[in-house]
Amino acid sequence: MGVFKIEGGHQLKGSIQPQGAKNEALQILCAVLLTPEKITINNIPDIVDVNKLIDLLRKLGVKIEKLQKGSYTFQADDVNLAYLESDQFKIDGRGLRGSIMIVGPLLARFGKGYIPKPGGDKIGRRRLDTHFEGLIKLGAKFGYSREEQFYGVEAKKLKGTYMLLEEASVTGTANILMAAVLAEGQTTIYNAACEPYLQQLCKMLNRMGAKISGVGSNMLIIDGVESLGGTEHTMLPDMIEIGSWIGLAAMTKSELTITNVSWKDLGIIPETFRKLGITVERKGDDIYIPAHTDGYEIQSFIDGSILTIADAPWPGFTPDLLSIILVVATQARGSVLVHQKMFESRLFFVDKLIDMGAKIILCDPHRATVIGHDFKSTLKATTMTSPDIRAGVSLLIAALSAKGTSTIQNIEQIDRGYENIDERLRAIGAKIERID
Template sequence: MATFKIEGGHKLSGNITPQGAKNEALQVICAVLLTADKITISNIPNIRDVNKLIYILSELGVKVNKTSDNTYTFQADTLDLNYLESEKFKKEGSSLRGSIMIVGPLLARFGKGYIPRPGGDKIGRRRLDTHFEGFIKLGATFRYNKNEQFYGVEAVKLTGTDMLLDEASVTGTANIVMAAVMAEGVTTIYNAACEPYLQQLCKMLNSMGAKIDGVGSNLLTIKGVEKLTGCTHRILPDMIEIGSLIGMAAMTKSSITIKDVSWKDLGLIPRVFQKLGIKLERKGDDIFIPEQQNYEIQNFIDGSILTISDAPWPGFTPDLLSIVLVVATQAKGSVLIHQKMFESRLFFVDKLIDMGAKVILCDPHRATVIGMNHESSLKATTMTSPDIRAGISLLIAALSANGTSTIHNIEQIDRGYQNIDGRLKAIGAKITRI
């Protein structure tokens, strides 16, 4: 188990470029299974979860070639489908939640897809019903081995249909879309997720020959095709890392420039941080955060306390609520953080309370933060990272704290953030990896 030692209280300065988007990478890399042709994908982040998925695909028989630091070619022309029922796959696939998205393309192209119950962050229940209900609607037969916790879907032929998803699941929508692009006839998916990463997947599939209309909306219409071809695709910058860096600058009273952020794909993210009182300037496609000694939380127009909550896109992403909560601990004013989606994601606040933050955990989904206006700094402590987003939030807190903090289990942070210690040290952070 690796550890970070963080000497807090140092200001950051300079430019930093966000990594490629983790959540998009997991989707588009699975899409390479839909064709025997070569696919080139660039701006792939070098992080644990993505590397693990690439490894699983290579074990399945996909030819993987790394052509530069963040560019790969993939060719799924000769696959060993027996690997899907091996003990090795049951072990490797269960350690990565993103592995669920290989099922849709395998079902579309080969008529069968299997997956062990996937793991991932321990942030609450993350059900898979949406995925499999969509496959069943397309004509697949579902089976589940309860003893081995192993899922399977099989179909002689997939047929287009109309479906209303029970939730706007991003991975569920991605999986169903990848299955439907080669189904016979027309599929409509209502209440589809419309996050930028899902839009990117649809654009990539269309460049491969798919026929998907309504991209960017919650109603997708897909005309099935018989075959898909190769393509070249570039992954967006990671909006979650961009939000993390904004919060980091504010907490450490730093001035930094975040390069090439793809502003048009950030949605509400800049506005939510501005509601916390953080100044942002758009410079071309960069974000400049000037040094601020203080930032004040805006109330609602009737004077009531601000509430920040997550919602399906174009609402505010749940992956940034942990960062917003940490940033609010040093703001002037109070805010209610309402995490609607996952009932365990706020359980890291006890670490912040140990550091001197004024946070009241109302219930598993809500926390009230009373900001200290930088009048009382957080104090260093020893922590353990419970998940990716809580891990980066604790890192932000440690960078702003007085003294030297220790964060254990940083493998969780490495799952979602590429060389975070090296990149932050380049702009002035004092971090040592042990």
Template sequence: MSVFQIEGGHKLKGEIIPQGAKNEALQILCAVLMTPDKVTISNIPDIRDVNKLIEILGNLGVKIQKLSKGKFSFKSDALNLDYLESEQFKKEGSALRGSIMIVGPLLGRFGKGYIPKPGGDKIGRRRLDTHFEGFINLGAEFRYNKEERFYGVEAPEGLKGTYMLLDEASVTGTANIIMAAARAEGKTTIYNAACEPYIQQLCKMLNAMGAKIEGIGSNLLTIEGVSELHGCEHTVLPDMIEIGSWIGLAAMTKSELTIKNVSWDNLGLIPDTFRKLGITIERVNDDIFIPEHKDGYKVESFIDGSLMAISDAPWPGFTPDLLSIILVVATQAQGEVMVHQKMFESRLFFVDKLIDMGAKIILCDPHRATIIGHGFKSQLKATTMTSPDIRAGISLLIAALSAKGTSTIHNIEQIDRGYENIDERLRAVGAKIIRMD
């Protein structure tokens, strides 16, 4: 197990290029199973979760060729479906939550799909009902082996298009149902669909492959099923969660950073939400420039003067993956902020580590925390901590880079799951960070 040793309190300077989006890549990679033709994908991030999924695809029989950094071709013309019921797949699939999204493509193309109960971050209840209820609506039969914790869906007579109202706007659930419906017979209408940029990217890629999807960017999708799909080329968007992480890092360390090629049109509320904390964000072409905040940053208040509250919501609301960053950045703001995590019930439990570093945080309940900012009148103190999940891990790393002294972060494999070569990239802009066994 590796650890990060971070010497905090240093200002950073330079340019950072965001990696490809993790959450989009996991969807797009599963979509290559929908056609026997070659699919070429660029800007794939070199991170643990994505690499695990590529390994699973290879074991399933997908022919994979690395063309250059971040660019791969995939050809799914000779799949070994027996692998899906093997002990090897049960072990590999259960270690990656994103593996659930191979079910929709396989169900649509072959009439069956299987998955072990997947793992992932320990951030509260993340049910899979939306996925399987969608498949059942399309005519599939569901089975679950409780002893082996193994799910299966089968549609030997094929899938039939239908109308469905999703009980929650699940991103992975929407992606899975879209991929199954693209190969169903007839028209499928999905209401309360997730509409994140990554879902939009998936729909655009499928349309490039010959699918017929309308309503892209809205929560009402119409999909006319087709009998076959062909190959295409696709480029993954920059990761908006990483972009938000770099914004928070620049503010907390009073650094001047430029984040390159951010795809502004796909950032939604992210820039304006950080501006509510008083952070200056300048648009320069398609880049974000964060100037040095010499005098810190002051939290805005609502028009009626009430306490600033920042909460998450399904897109186009503020993404829950950045609330941990907002929380840690607020610890040095001038003013108070309430962070309300509505979509997951355990994502705020890492705040005890920030309190140990000297942050003033009141954890009201599993969903809400009130932060009283220091306004840089006192620095956070270095400490030893453990990363509980990807997003809390990067938040603790940002705290350590701003703290006085040398901090140690254990379980950095969690951070590696979502951030590509983060220690090397941080050192390139002046951070004092070392990876050690």
């Protein structure tokens, strides 16, 4: 297992371009199973989770050709359905959570879809009920082996229906949507997720011949079609990585430019960082962060009460950036309450920050109060372990701002979501070394 050795306390400078969006890639790649025709996808991030899904598709019989860095063609004209019931698939499918989204396309096109209980971050319960309840409403028969933790759905023909989702699950909406595009009749999905990445999936499916209306809203109406064709798709930049670089610039008092960020798809992310006192300037389609040599001050609510930053479904603030907000607040002027509503284990990494000297009160599994140092006391270097992708990057940002040399273990977690992060950070002046 690899580790990062980080010498903190250095200012960074330059520009950095965000990778293609991880969470979009996992949806878009599963959608290639919906057609036997060739699909070209651009701006695919070279990260562990995405590469695992590409490998899973290859084992399913999808023909995959790499055109250049980040660009591939996919053709699912000879899918190996026998692989779905093999012991190897039960191992491979557990490797990442995004594998759950192959079920909808397989069910729609071939009448059956299977998946072992998927893996992913250990950040609390992540139920699959929304996925399978939606597929059952479309007419699928559901089966589950508790002993093998293996799920399956089968249907001779899916039929459109109305459904109100229990939660606005992004992956759940994507799975149901991909099944509904080939169902007979009209399907209405109310309380659908409406994240930009879900919108991207809808736009791609419509170019393939699907009939989806209400894109960008929480009510999607899908008129089923007989078949879908090929297309070309380019993925958005990763908004989580963009938020990570904003936090990195502030914590290290660095002047950074984040290029080609697709401002129109960032929602309230820039404004949320501004509430922490961070200057986020728009320059064309770039973000410019000046060096915060005098620090940054957290705003209060208009009645003077302590600022609370909480996650919520889009267009609310993404839960994937709350870890970044929390670590950035440790050096702010003022205090903030961070409320992680969706996952009950995502804040447990704060004990590492406390070891580094941060002033954090973990109120309960969902809430933490951060009292900023205002850079009057620097964080101290330490040895730590990355528990999940987002917490791992937050600890990396803390280490880059800390005094001394830190070591981060289990960096495979970080590699799951960030492409060549050590090389890209070195290019802007970071002192970071990967040790195998």
